[in-house]
Amino acid sequence: MERSNGSCGGDFILLGFSDRPKLEMVLFVVNIVFYFLAVTGNWTIIFLSLVDPLLHTPMYFFLSNLSLLDLCYTTSSIPQMLVNLWGPGKTISYVGCVTQLFAFLSVGGIECILLSVMAYDRFVAICKPLHYTAIMHPQLCLQLAAFAWLSGVANSVLMSPLTMSLGRCGHCRINHFVCEMPAIIRISCADTGRVEGLAFVLAIPIVLVPLALILVSYGLVAAAVLRIQSAAGRRRAFNTGSSHVAVVCLFYSTIIYMYMQPGNVASQDQGKFLTLFYCLVTPTLNPVIYTLRNKDVHGAVRKVLGKGRAVSGMEGH
Incomplete structure (x- = not known):
C-alpha cells in the first residue's frame, strides 16, 4: 500500500478490476x-x-515458436492477476513489474515479426510449391526465427529501462492488472513525449513493416488460390492459409484498436479487457485455430495416444 509520504516502498499497486468487486470472482474462474x-x-x-x-x-x-510466445504472454501476467483477483492485496514488486513490462514488449515485437515470417512461409508453400523445400531450408528457418526473437528482445531492452526511468513522483497505483507500457506512462509526472515518440518510431519496423509484408504475402496467396483450377485444390490452399489469416486478424486488430484509443477513463477500462483478450483469449484460441481442420496434427495426436495405449496394454500383460 502507499505510505504517508506518497512513496510505495518499491512496490506497485495494480488496481485491475478492484472497482468491480463482484466481477473479480467471475474473472478469477474464467x-x-x-x-x-x-x-x-x-x-x-x-x-x-x-x-x-x-x-x-x-x-x-514457426508454429511452435508462436506457441512458446503465447506461453510467455500468459505466464508473465495471468498468475499474478489470479493472485490479485483472489485476495485483497493488489501489489506487485518492482522486479515483478519490470519483468512483466519486459515480457510484454519482447513478446509483442517478436510475434509481429514472426507472423510476417509465417505469412512468407505460406506464400512460398502456395505460390512456389516446387521450390518450397529449397527456399525454406532449415538454416533459413532458424535465421528468420532468431531475427524475430532478437528484434523483439532488442526493442524491449531499449524501451523497458526508458519507460521505468520516467519520473512518477510517488505515484504507484497503476490502473491496470499488468505492468504494460501505456499504463506505466499514464502514472508518470514527467514529460513522456520522447519515450512515446521513440516507441512510435520503433513501431514502424516492428509492427507496421511486418503488417505490410503480411498483407502483401496474403494478397499474392489469394491471387494464386483464385488461379487454381480444381475446387479441391482451392479448398486445400484456402484451409492452409485461413488459419494464419485468422490469427493475424485476432492479434493485430486487438493491438491496433487498443493502442489507438484516447487516454480517458473509458478507454482505460476497454484497454484492460482488450489486454486480457490478447494475453489470454488469443493464446487459448491459437492452438484451436491451427489444429481444428489440420489432419497432420490430428494424425500426430492419434499416434501419441496409440503409443500410450500400446504401452498400457504391454504393462497390463
Whole structure:
C-alpha cells in the first residue's frame, strides 16, 4: 500500500478490476479456465512438433515458436492477476513489474515479426510449391526465427529501462492488472513525449513493416488460390492459409484498436479487457485455430495416444 509520504516502498499497486468487486470472482474462474486451456493447448503443439517426424517442417517450427510466445504472454501476467483477483492485496514488486513490462514488449515485437515470417512461409508453400523445400531450408528457418526473437528482445531492452526511468513522483497505483507500457506512462509526472515518440518510431519496423509484408504475402496467396483450377485444390490452399489469416486478424486488430484509443477513463477500462483478450483469449484460441481442420496434427495426436495405449496394454500383460 502507499505510505504517508506518497512513496510505495518499491512496490506497485495494480488496481485491475478492484472497482468491480463482484466481477473479480467471475474473472478469477474464467481466467483460471482459459489459462489452463492456453497452457495445455500450446504445450501440446510444442510437444507434437517435437515428437512427430511428419511435423518437422517449417510451418510447425514457426508454429511452435508462436506457441512458446503465447506461453510467455500468459505466464508473465495471468498468475499474478489470479493472485490479485483472489485476495485483497493488489501489489506487485518492482522486479515483478519490470519483468512483466519486459515480457510484454519482447513478446509483442517478436510475434509481429514472426507472423510476417509465417505469412512468407505460406506464400512460398502456395505460390512456389516446387521450390518450397529449397527456399525454406532449415538454416533459413532458424535465421528468420532468431531475427524475430532478437528484434523483439532488442526493442524491449531499449524501451523497458526508458519507460521505468520516467519520473512518477510517488505515484504507484497503476490502473491496470499488468505492468504494460501505456499504463506505466499514464502514472508518470514527467514529460513522456520522447519515450512515446521513440516507441512510435520503433513501431514502424516492428509492427507496421511486418503488417505490410503480411498483407502483401496474403494478397499474392489469394491471387494464386483464385488461379487454381480444381475446387479441391482451392479448398486445400484456402484451409492452409485461413488459419494464419485468422490469427493475424485476432492479434493485430486487438493491438491496433487498443493502442489507438484516447487516454480517458473509458478507454482505460476497454484497454484492460482488450489486454486480457490478447494475453489470454488469443493464446487459448491459437492452438484451436491451427489444429481444428489440420489432419497432420490430428494424425500426430492419434499416434501419441496409440503409443500410450500400446504401452498400457504391454504393462497390463
